[in-house]
Amino acid sequence: MNSSILTIGHLARQTGTKVETIRFYEKNGLLPEPSRTEGNYRAYEPDHLNRLSFIRRARDLGFSLDQIRALLTLSDNRGQSCAAVDAIASEHRAEVEKKITDLMALKAELDRMIDQCECGIVDDCRIIETLSPK
Amino acid sequence: MNSSILTIGHLARQTGTKVETIRFYEKNGLLPEPSRTEGNYRAYEPDHLNRLSFIRRARDLGFSLDQIRALLTLSDNRGQSCAAVDAIASEHRAEVEKKITDLMALKAELDRMIDQCECGIVDDCRIIETLSPK
DNA sequence: TTATGACCCTATAGCGTATACAGGGTCATG
DNA sequence: CATGACCCTGTATACGCTATAGGGTCATAA
Numbered sequence: 001m002n003s004s005i006l007t008i009g010h011l012a013r014q015t016g017t018k019v020e021t022i023r024f025y026e027k028n029g030l031l032p033e034p035s036r037t038e039g040n041y042r043a044y045e046p047d048h049l050n051r052l053s054f055i056r057r058a059r060d061l062g063f064s065l066d067q068i069r070a071l072l073t074l075s076d077n078r079g080q081s082c083a084a085v086d087a088i089a090s091e092h093r094a095e096v097e098k099k100i101t102d103l104m105a106l107k108a109e110l111d112r113m114i115d116q117c118e119c120g121i122v123d124d125c126r127i128i129e130t131l132s133p134k
Numbered sequence: 135m136n137s138s139i140l141t142i143g144h145l146a147r148q149t150g151t152k153v154e155t156i157r158f159y160e161k162n163g164l165l166p167e168p169s170r171t172e173g174n175y176r177a178y179e180p181d182h183l184n185r186l187s188f189i190r191r192a193r194d195l196g197f198s199l200d201q202i203r204a205l206l207t208l209s210d211n212r213g214q215s216c217a218a219v220d221a222i223a224s225e226h227r228a229e230v231e232k233k234i235t236d237l238m239a240l241k242a243e244l245d246r247m248i249d250q251c252e253c254g255i256v257d258d259c260r261i262i263e264t265l266s267p268k
Numbered sequence: 269t270t271a272t273g274a275c276c277c278t279a280t281a282g283c284g285t286a287t288a289c290a291g292g293g294t295c296a297t298g
Numbered sequence: 299c300a301t302g303a304c305c306c307t308g309t310a311t312a313c314g315c316t317a318t319a320g321g322g323t324c325a326t327a328a
Binding site: 152154155158162171172173174175193198199 | 313314315316317322323324
């Protein structure tokens with residue numbers, strides 16, 4: 001057997017991914033189906049490892065699987081303009097910015113609510129009161 | 135028929151909730167099962183409306199359904215200490231704070247990545263390069 | 269009176285991103 | 299040749315809904 005051939009477990013350990021997640025990526029078209037050994041084990045090649053590393057990095061940066069699929073396709077066509085790549089990344093950044101803004105507004109509301117609580121009995125609780133209809 | 139009896143559609147309109155969501159809350163033990171009319175329609179009383187409003191407010195503040203279930207139970211025992219209420223709210227606030235911190239770190243990384251992009255061809259793209267394994 | 273259309277019912281499947289488990293097969297090591 | 303680590307497929311679960319199919323009920327208008 002070729003020494004550069006990897007089992008799914010190797011791929012998992014080398015990328016910090018669970019085995020089930022790798023199979024999930026395959027089923028969802030992010031990772032190409034590898035060839036199989038005689039015993040029907042998946043036999044990965046270095047390219048698979050690179051691709052999975054790419055996916056994991058992009059996931060760590062919060063890209064969706066759809067976005068990653070698009071990024072992978074783009075990175076496979078290395079002569080094309082990278083404007084499309086920039087568009088995906090910028091769109092994602094805008095989503096992240098929006099989430100931050102929303103969560104900061106939320107936190108401000110929670111702060112207001114919690115700071116009012118004097119921790120007596122529920123009947124006087126400002127938190128419950130804030131949540132209850134007028 | 136009692137004029138204070140409400141159909142599921144009334145409840146939906148008055149709380150800005152979809153009908154399916156109300157049935158979902160019932161199935162998941164957040165909203166008690168109402169009695170039924172002869173035609174098997176759900177017949178809600180004002181208490182249901184109050185409870186649903188509470189749930190929606192709490193959802194708007196990002197509480198999980200589990201947390202809301204707990205908050206509802208606490209608010210039904212109005213003589214008890216509200217320390218438990220405070221604990222749930224504080225725990226949630228801490229989660230929100232962590233999310234904000236994480237997202238801000240993420241945004242900083244995205245900023246770095248995107249700012250490097252000179253939008254030439256993919257082969258030179260710093261975004262793809264950042265994502266690719268060394 | 270009947271026909272229309274708005275509303276309601278149940279049951280089931282789907283979204284996204286995995287994770288877990290059951291029930292089995294394969295492989296290297298002692 | 300037995301053990302245990304690893305692999306396989308298929309299915310179920312998590313969260314918080316949303317959507318759809320296929321039907322029943324009810325109020326209003328002609």
